[in-house]
Amino acid sequence: MRIHFIAIGGSAMHNLAIALHKKGYQVTGSDDVIFEPSGSRLEKHGILPKQMGWDAANITPDLDAVILGMHALKDNPELLKAQQLGLKIYSYPEYIYEQTKDKLRVVIGGSHGKTTITSMILHVLNYYNRDFDYLVGAQLAGFDTMVKVTDSAPVIIIEGDEYLASPIDRRPKFHLYKANIAVISGIAWDHINVFPTYQEYVKQFEIFIETVQPEGCLIYCSADQDLCQIVQDTDNSVVKIGYEIPDHVVKDGVTYLLPGDIPLRIFGDHNLMNLNAAKLVCAQLGIDSQEFNEAIASFTGASKRLELLSSINKTNVYKDFAHSPSKLKATIEAVKLQFEERKLVACIELHTFSSLNKAFLSQYANTMTNADVAIVYIDEETFKHKKLEPFTIIDVQTAFNDSRIKFFNNFSLLESYLSGINFYNTNLLLMSSGNFGGLDLVKLARELNTIT
Template sequence: MRIHFIAIGGSAMHNLAIALHKKGYQVTGSDDAIFEPSKSRLAKHGILPAEMGWNENRITEGLDAVILGMHALTDNPELLKAQQLNVKIYSYPEYIYEQTKDKLRVVIGGSHGKTTITSMILHVLNYYHKDFDYLVGAQLTGFDTMVKVTDSAPMIIIEGDEYLASPIDRRPKFHLYKANVAVISGIAWDHINVFPTYADYTRQFELFIDTIQSDGTLIYCEADHDLNDIVTRSAAKLIKVPYQIPDHMVKKGITYLLPDETPLQVFGDHNLMNLNAAKLVCKELGITAGDFNKAISSFSGAAKRLELLERKNETNVYKDFAHSPSKLKATIEAVKAQFPERKLVACIELHTFSSLNKDFLGEYANTMTQADLAIVYLDKKTFESKKMPTFSNIDVQTAFNNDKIKIFDNFALLESYLLNVNFYRTNLLLMSSGNFGGLDLIKLARELNTISLEE
């Protein structure tokens, strides 16, 4: 098979390219810019484009398929050539389905928790040496790539994103997988550039339920009232399995599942909710609750999901991908609940299209009230790249309903400020889907002052 990737440098795209290369396919690709770690990974497998840019001569009638990434535009010369030659064009979710239509497909959907739930399932399956394929949105410990597609595995575990499939396929990705077993973790408005109203957004989950195969299983968070209503109203012929937060206790900063007091390396109500969803999926895959608990005890979390950067004295520094209002609130509440005796400094970078939209900003009201010190970081370059107007400090404080929030637009000033805070018996939570303007978070975490003023 000869496959060409247009916009091969994307996170999912380059991982799928590597997976197909490992499968023995002849893979080529193009992009106008490729960054790390995609660049090194593609080079390692000999499929990094020799030169950047688009070239219609790469598209020939001998290609079996073109896989089109979201980064490409509709007037991309390679795309136009493929359309002219009638070469079959897929989005990457469409091609994932094509590769796995004879397998059991587990699809994890929802506005939050998708990566963590998927990661937990993969961890448990890996623990018991099960044969499975997967597509996940983060690099996981023990897994070389974020995508694996083989001929032998009887099932695939897919993180199902609700964003659009490709520039010429405006369907959400998770509609294309046709799940046999599906999870919806919750619904919180996002991607307002595509779904301008909450009704537009929730409609995508209604449609997702309709794509689940007849007599399939839908596992859903019944604590989410809107989701519960959608599932209740659905006439789809499915087995519907609700879940809640499992029984647990917290002792000396460690969370234990009850009644067996299974110790966990993760914490917080949202992670416990994710864990219950993963346990129900694993039950569908033949893994008992006892075996699940044994395996999940060693799960240390997905990358950038409450990832512990540093622990010293009585200070923990965490990095988290949280960026939407619901994720921000849940993550702050999780750290406060786990360490009630410590103060919390919480810093969020507004980085996504939705979070930088002034009409959406009010959704962040009261999300940081549990932080003892709340900080918002705004990178001017991000506004410029997205061609969006900047916010004033008053805009941010009003939207968050918190006039004590500190606001920075220069990462050096943010770093200097944090290095002058005394973090004795105080945790730091750094949240962003970006990189705080290039701030070295590991270095910062190591250099924080954690010494008691009384000593």
Template sequence: MRIHFIAIGGSAMHNLAIALHKKGYQVTGSDDVIFEPSSSRLARHGILPETMGWNEANITTDLDAVILGMHALTDNPELLKAQELGLKIYSYPEYIYEQTKDKVRVVIGGSHGKTTITSMILHVLNFYERDFDYLVGAQLAGFDTMVKITDEAPVVIIEGDEYLASPIDRRPKFHLYKANLAVISGIAWDHINVFKTYQDYTRQFELFIDTIQPGGKLIYCNADQDLNDIVKKSTADIEKIGYGIPEHVVKDGITYLLPDETALKVFGDHNLMNLNAAKLICAQLGISNEKFDSAIASFTGAAKRLELLLSENETNVYKDFAHSPSKLKATIEAVKAQFPDRKLIACIELHTFSSLNKEFLVQYADTMKDADTAIVYIDEKTFQHKKLEPFTKIDVQTAFKSDELQFFDNSEMLRDCLLKVNFYRTNLLLMSSGNFGGVDLVNLARELNTVGQRI
């Protein structure tokens, strides 16, 4: 099979390219720019484009398929040539389905928790040396790539994003996988550049339920009232299984699953709900609850999800991917509940299109109220790049409903502010889908003043 990737450098695209290369396919690709780690990983497998840019000559009649990435535009010359030649053009979710249509397809959907639930399932299956394929949105410890596609594996675990499939296919990705087993972790409005209203956004989950194959199963968070309503209205020929927070206890900053008091390396109500979703999926795949608990005890979390950067002198510093209002609120609540005797300084970088939209910003009201000190950072260059009107401190404080909230648009000023704080018995939570203007968060954590006087 000869496969060409248009916009091969994307996180999902380059991983799929590597997976197909490992499968023995002849893979080529193009892109106008490829960043790390995609560049090095493609080069290691011998499929990094020799030159950057688009070239019609890459598109020939002997290609079996062209896979189109979201980064490409509709007037991309390679895309136009492929259309002119009548070649089969897939989005990457379409091609994932094409490769897995004879497998049991497990699709993890929802506005939050997808990567963690998927990671938990992969961890447990890997623990018991089960044979499975997968597609996950983060690099996981113990896994070489974010995509694995083989002929032999009987099941595939797919993180199902609700964003659009490709520039010429405006359907959400998770509609294209046709799940046999599905999860919806909850619904909180996101991707407002595509789904202009909350109703339009929730409609995508209604449609997702309809794509679950007859006789399949939907596992859903019954703590989400809007999701409950959608599931109850659905007439799909599937079994519906709700889940919530499992019984647990917290002792000295460690969460234990009951009744056997299995010690966990993760914490927070949102992670416990994610765990329950993963447990129910694993049960459908033949792994008992007892075996699941034994395996999940060694799960340390998905990359950038409450990732511990430092722990000393009763101070923990965490990095987290939280950026949407629901994720922000849940992550702050989790850290505060896990360490009730410590203060919490919570800092979020607003970086996504939604979070930088003035009309959407009000969705962040009261999301940081549980933090002892709340900080919002926006890289001043971000507004310039996205051609948006910058927020003022008053804009942000008003939207978050906090006059005490601190606001920075310069990373060095933010760094200087944090270095002046005495962090003894105080946790720091750094949340972003960006990079805080290039600040080295690991070094920052090491430099913090974590020594203080006991009272």
């Protein structure tokens, strides 16, 4: 099979390219820019483009398929050539389905927790040496790539994103996988550049439920009232299983799963909810409750999800991917409840298109109430890059409904402020899908003042 990737450098795209290369396919690709770690990983497997840029000559009649990444534009010369030649053009979710249509497909959807639930399932399956394929949105410890597609595995575990499939396919990715077992972790408005109203966003989950295959199963968070309503209203007669937070207890900063006092290396109600979703999926795959509990006890968390950067003198520093309002609120609550005796300094970087939209900003109201010190950071260059009007401190405090919020738009000033705090018996939570303007978070964590 000869496969060409247009925009091969994307996170999911380069991982799929590597997976197909490992499968023995002849893989080529192109892109106008490739960042790390994509570049080094493609080079390691010998499939890094020799030069950057688009070239219609890359598209030849003998290609079996062209896979189109979201980064490409509709007038991309390689895409136009492929269309002219009548070649089969797939988005990457379409191609994942093409590769796995004879397998059992588990698709994890929802506005939050997708990566963690998927990671938990992979951890448990790996613990018992099960044969499985996967597609996950983060690099996981013990897994070479974020995508694995083989001929032998009977099941694939897919993190199902609700964002669009490709520039020429405006369907959400998770509609294309045709799940046999589906999970919806909850619904909280996101991607407002694509779904400008909450109703339009919710509609995508209604459609997702309709794509679950006959005799399939839908596992959903029953604590989400809007989600419960659309599950109740669906005409799809699949088996429906709701889940909530499992019984647990917190002792000396450690969460124990009940019954059995199973010590966990994760914490927070949102993570416990994710755990229950993963447990129900594993039950569908033949792993019983006792087996699941044994395996999940060694799960340390998905990459960048409450990742512990430092722990010293009753001070923990966490990095988290949280950026949407629901994730921000849940992550702050998790750290505060786990360490009730410690103060909490919480810092969120607003970085995504939605979070930098003034009309959306009010969705963050009351999300940082549980932090003792609440900080909002926006890199001033981000506004320039996205050609948006900058926020003022009044804009931010008003939208968050919190006059305590400290606002920074320069990472040097943020670093200086954090360095001036005494963090003894105080945790620091740094949340972003960006990089805080290039701030070295590990160095910052090491150098914080934690002296009593």
